[in-house]
Amino acid sequence: MENIIIDVSAVVAALALSYFVFWYRNHKIEIDSKRAKGDALAFVVDTLGQVATNVVYDLKDSSEKGAEKKEQAKVKIKNFYADAHLPAPTDAQVSGAIEKAVAIMKMSSEGEKNE
Template structure:
């Protein structure tokens, strides 16, 4: 039973990551054209994944657990965009970017241990 749950959860995670990549590729031209026109919000959406990944790796070894780390990551991302005088993404966008960054970090750590 545990193997089935593990396999199903691995498939679900792979589908979520695949959908994110699919969505990003389909919207990359649109994002790039908006950025070229000076649209700061498009730039924020484009860089959100990179910023979230950096912050997730920074918080990886902190003593906090799960929800507290996510809360700290949101605060750090909001501070980053506020310091850069850029629009701050919505909480839903922040949550999605943080969850994707954590998933990618865990997947990359799994590959290193094998």
């Protein structure tokens, strides 16, 4: 009787394992594409500060003022990610990165004046 229970348990475990392997092979492409999208989004978030800093310094001497300059920076950042075929960050993320880059630029220019 004990052998039958062990044999039935082994068969059930083998069936469960084979079903998992079957399911994973059928969904592997979908899983890999979601993982790639997640990796791309993490890369976008990691590089947003650097991109915003470069754009802010590029627009530093332009003739636009305040909101116009910020809107132009948003467009440039969104275009950068579109050209790179990466997911675009949200408007809130872009605005925050621009404001942080402007604050850093102002602090560094004040530091240069004080020296």
